[in-house]
Amino acid sequence: MASLNDVISDGKIRVSYGTNGTLPSEFYTYMDLTGFGFPYRNNPGMREIQIGNPGLKWEKQNNLNIGLDLRLFERLGLTFEWYQRQSSDLLNDVPTSYTTGFSSYLSNIGTIRNSGIELDLNADILRNGAFKWTSSLNFGMNRNKTIALSDGSSELRDGTQIHRIGQPWYSYYLIEFAGINKETGVPQYYINDPANPGSRETTEDYTAATRILYKSADPKLVGGFTNTFRYKFLDLNFTWTYSLGGNSYDSGAQKTELGGKTGYDNIPKYYERRWQKPGDETDIEMFMVGNKYDMSSVANTRRVHSTDHIRLKNLTFGVSIPQHISRRLKVSNIRAFCSGMNLLTFAAYKNYDPEVPVNGVVYFESLN
Template identity: 35%
Template structure:
């Protein structure tokens, strides 16, 4: 391997590192039903999920991790115990012939404990001894534990009159250990109504319409998708000169509470020509308040941000589903098409501008996680300088000229990671004992910021492998191109800007499954109930103008709990194209 590369030669890493992971997992469920009365049932269930994961890592003395330490090794053990229990009563009754009522009341509880043990060592006698028992120096060790708990009480009632007028109401109280001591519980009610129009007498002569239902609903839901202890004032152990001590690591927020979303939904379900054509149409408005966001705080506090409830967000859109039986008989063909249009906007943020991800921000009046920065304007044909747009102070005047000074250009909205619509198209074909399933997936109108672009398309500023569009760089006065002149360490256009924001719309052949089921005569000879052979392909083809590796990925450079980290790529590993072969056997 060439030892004169600017970066560490990764071939040495591939050859000199062993990284083994072993996972044992057990998932089990147990339940009991008891009939208290003919129409009153009690059910209790318990679910247990146990995970034990062991990771052994060793880097020999030819790698950058072990070359100065005569080898480096570590061992990590993760143990997760997660269990849930649900207990509820169901009362199901019918009275006066036209009235049906089903009521449910109960509680649920979830507990999750995660334990981690880690130890590392250096100075191994030879690279043939890779276990930590052979390390002369134990250089690190730690144990950590994290937990979370959820406790919920819920009730629901469904009422039906004459099998065509429907009413449902529910209420639940959810508590989470993740929220502040003052706001641990949230109350989330909902109500819905439906009318099956096709069962009315005046619809009896409408032959082409076999089913039509109108429905409307309103409800509150809560979001607790945050870390386990964001409401607590946290301290961490530390040491100096052999003395132990404590240092604060997080400020407390005892008023941290559930993020709430109120949703209004109006929809209809239909079936045409028997059940040959069916579908759903929905319009919804979702208003979210008490957003869980990392808010900027004065650095004089010793911290720069704190997770708080702040602001309001609105989502609204249409969803459409269409199912068709295109061919029936010996050769069958069914299709499923779905598409969803959504737009969102932050309606209130208490005047805050919150940053996250690379260029993402939360700004009042804009969609969540819009990209904010300099707008790239191409290349000056006279000298090869990168150019940036100048805008008025409010960012609305796009005719304020250009500048070759990155610092002079003002910041405006330059991208939106939220798609205009998403959807999918599935087709299933069957003939005799053969079956074929094909799924297409599509996303349109979202932007991706390629954070690695300023290193991969850098005009000589960096030494990463360069994209081929660098061959189109400006080279002499009069050249018309959008790639600036290559200047060694010159920073000519390689700063973060809209230059590295791309349309990430795509159409993907997501999944194809082809199967063959053995005929009954063969099954009888084998004394089997069912045998199906299949081949499956995942991520087979992608059609996109996105110049990166995969338009469907997001970087893990920032914590995934940061809900502003949307639409970012930074050398993100593309999804694998996977071909699988299998057999399903039923006894």
């Protein structure tokens, strides 16, 4: 019968707690600033270039981590970690009236909390012969929540996003798209009247619709799967990564969802499935020059897309010169290799790269 020492060859419990601060990205963001280099009618000129915030403070983070490391049968490794990170006096741009000459200023906006788990499994599957195989698999689950806002309010609206107490920080705030009228090809929207909750009444006038909190940018599960194979002087390594449960917002749609309005703009490929005749069932409006029902100015839920994907992140094949030969050349190792990145991607939405910025907003920079 195997003893406990034969099963668990190494074990460790880790607990840590710490606090750290983050400075604003620039040294003088707390000051009202003016700048030169703004001539007026060929005369030297200056203007205000920054709204100051004399009460600006460091962003603070409190981090708690509890982890467990195990090595089983001298072959299988397991690492489990639970963490909670609370950020207070969060540094973020706050929208302000355009009458100031600016759209926002930097402030300590509130408190958010990230908590989650990370699990990593690694194994020496084959290791005693000429052929060796090691593998690792990891999972990560993070939950983000808005805890408080510095002005005491329950929510702060920021363009197409909303920061609401109890909800993820990067939550979308949009008009809810209701589809295309199959008889006329005109877009429809749910009114979502706060005075009549639960009603699914629709309208073709988007100004009559109320925005709603709609999904979040944060994925529910992320991770990767790595394998390394070695046979004599040959080696092969590849890593698959995945992300599930997140969403992106196509901000670039404001430039492309014109439905032929001007007659000379670029046309997205998805307009191939546009409405063309009465009875067509589709999610893309009619296309015609002078179209007054275009959706370019409507921040709506049709622009939100899943970022679910699995990707062959990297693949490397190498050849090493045997050590008895490299030593004769007075070097410890000689290896030639070729490597590729992002060679395969299987994504739920294929019109742009599913690896999007942390806030989920895509503006052409992630287009394939």
